[in-house]
Amino acid sequence: MFHNYSFTASERFMRYVQIDTQSDPLSQSQPTTEKQKDLSKLLVKELQAIGITDAHMDEHGYVYATIPANTNKKVPVICFCAHVDTAPDASGTGVKPILHKNYHGEDIVLPDDAAQVLKKADFPYLDRLIRHDIITASGTTLLGSDDKAGVAEIMDAANFWMTHPEVKHGTIRLLFTPDEEVGKGTVKVDLKKLGADYGYTLDGGEAGSLEDETFSADSVQLIIHGVITHPGYAKDKMVNALKIAGDVLASLPRAELSPETTDEKQGFIHPIRVDGIAEKATIDFIIRDFVTDGLKKKEDFLLSVVEMVMDNYPKASFEFKVTEQYRNMKEVLDQHPQVVEYAKEAIAKVGLYLKMESIRGGTDGSRLSFMGLPCPNLFAGEQAIHSKLEFISVQDMNKAVETIIHIAEIWEEKS
Structure with a gap:
């Protein structure tokens, strides 16, 4: 032909x-x-x-x-x-x-x-x-x-x-x-x-x-609200959202659940963007898994990491927004x-x-x-x-x- x-x-x-x-x-x-x-x-x-x-x-x-x-x-x-x-x-x-x-x-x-x-x-x-x-x-x-x-x-x-x-x-x-x-x-x-x-x-x-x-795919946006005051008079008052964001990132698993540690049918939690100032910081994540149910498990795990970090900052608060991307x-x-x-x-x-x-x-x-x-x-x-x-x-x-x-x-x- x-x-x-x-x-x-x-x-x-x-x-x-x-x-x-x-x-x-x-x-x-x-x-x-x-x-x-x-x-x-x-x-x-x-x-x-x-x-x-x-x-x-x-x-x-x-x-x-x-x-x-x-x-x-x-x-x-x-x-x-x-x-x-x-x-x-x-x-x-x-x-x-x-x-x-x-x-x-x-x-x-x-x-x-x-x-x-x-x-x-x-x-x-x-x-x-x-x-x-x-x-x-x-x-x-x-x-x-x-x-x-x-x-x-x-x-x-x-x-x-x-x-x-x-x-x-x-x-x-x-x-x-x-x-x-x-x-x-x-x-x-x-x-x-x-x-x-x-x-x-x-x-x-x-x-x-x-x-x-x-993959099935979701995105998660984590918004961290700190407490802002003048840095010269901040003792026992300021709660820095950027530092909390750093703590969240440092608390993610090192040896698993990331793109750099997974292959084949393994999914991951992947921070793709960090943005913010001392008062408010945002971390954007993408969540991936071949089994759609696996997305929820990873999101729940990520939420538990965030909650564990936030326990150290009782005056701060956060929002955790999940968006469906594709299946x-x-x-x-x-x-x-x-x-x-x-x-x-x-x-x-x-x-x-x-x-x-x-x-x-x-x-x-x-x-x-x-x-x-x-x-x-x-x-x-x-x-x-x-x-x-x-x-x-x-x-x-x-x-x-x-x-x-x-x-x-x-x-x-x-x-």
């Missing part, structure tokens, strides 16, 4: 990563940064150029497009989704993508910062990429394969469908979202307008990986087993070894699943994400495109 097809994913990718689309966790606007729309507008233009007439961007930066069915069968509407924004963790301004052809296992020194060296010893996955073509950034920025790889792969699949009408499929909906990296990727999505029955995000790592499980998508996907099964079949069809994974994090697919669009996460090839050593294989990207095409084909065949 693909022997005469010239894949366009990597060329598109090299183009897209040069557009700065970093999202902003402190912004209240939608999208959180206007510059994300720069890429969204380009995607609309490119989709229209290949003949997708309804492609458009809404006011919040979401791109919707339809590839009409070319079969007489009644097939569920399938959506393929990726996010345009890059993470605030490393600069996304002035990304210079570099194509390293025919990789042979050597160290890759990134030219704009010789201290940034991609080594097989640090990234064992590079062993699987011998003779692949690898794309990196230049050493001073992230690359942005999370998730411009997914965007480019879906765009290439769209190009394939529009140029190969003989390959049968039902109606396909494309969705490109802003703000995934700051947890707002589905806030303004219009699922009614999308009109899809099932979805797949392309936002995963190594070729062949398929993720049907995420493990497996709870929804287990009710629709064919969504994951067809993805497994497609991965086998393209000749890859299946690697089922649990995401130690969240994804747009998690929220979409609970909003009524069951949506596992497919590999996009991205590696060392959110860092200056980020890299991706061109061949892995092309395999992702093939997988997308096969998924749509399998849904058509089995309908």
Whole structure:
């Protein structure tokens, strides 16, 4: 099916990563940064150029497009989704993508910062990429394969469908979202307008990986109210909220329950921001667990730590606010087993070894699943994400495109 097809994913990718689309966790606007729309507008233009007439961007930066069915069968509407924004963790301004052809296992020194060296010893996955073509950034920025790889792969699949009408499929909906990296990727999505029955995000790592499980997630905000007086006359009167906050942080377990001491199916309590003055201090936490009940246990434990510390400061008071963030998508996907099964079949069809994974994090697919669009996460090839050593294989990207095409084909065949 693909022997005469010239894949366009990597060329598109090299183009897209040069557009700065970093999202902003402190912004209240939608999208959180206007510059994300720069890429969204380009995607609309490119989709229209290949003949997708309804492609458009809404006011919040979401791109919707339809590839009409070319079969007489009644097939569920399938959506393929990726996010345009890059993470605030490393600069996304002035990304210079570099194509390293025919990789042979050597160290890759990134030219704009010789201290940034991609080594097989640090990234064992590079062993699987011998003779692949690898794309990196230049050493001073992230690359942005999370998730411009997914965007480019879906765009290439769209190009394939529009140029190969003989390959049968039902109606396909494309969705490109802003703000995934700051947890707002589905806030303004219009699922009614999308009109899809099932979805797949392309936002995963190594070729062949398929993720049907995420963390469940809450946030906790702890607000500590001290007692403030003039420091010159503060004896036996002042209670410093900053010091209480320090005590709370120092009382967290050192050897467990943190991101730096857990892996696989273990959850954690993670302080992410401290802010304040002597009178009032705030600590923001994120709580993560694969079992939703486990969140409550961790929150109760954190509360007990806070109460124990506060016992030493009887004049101070505190607020403890829990906010639900997202839930493990497996709870929804287990009710629709064919969504994951067809993805497994497609991965086998393209000749890859299946690697089922649990995401130690969240994804747009998690929220979409609970909003009524069951949506596992497919590999996009991205590696060392959110860092200056980020890299991706061109061949892995092309395999992702093939997988997308096969998924749509399998849904058509089995309908």
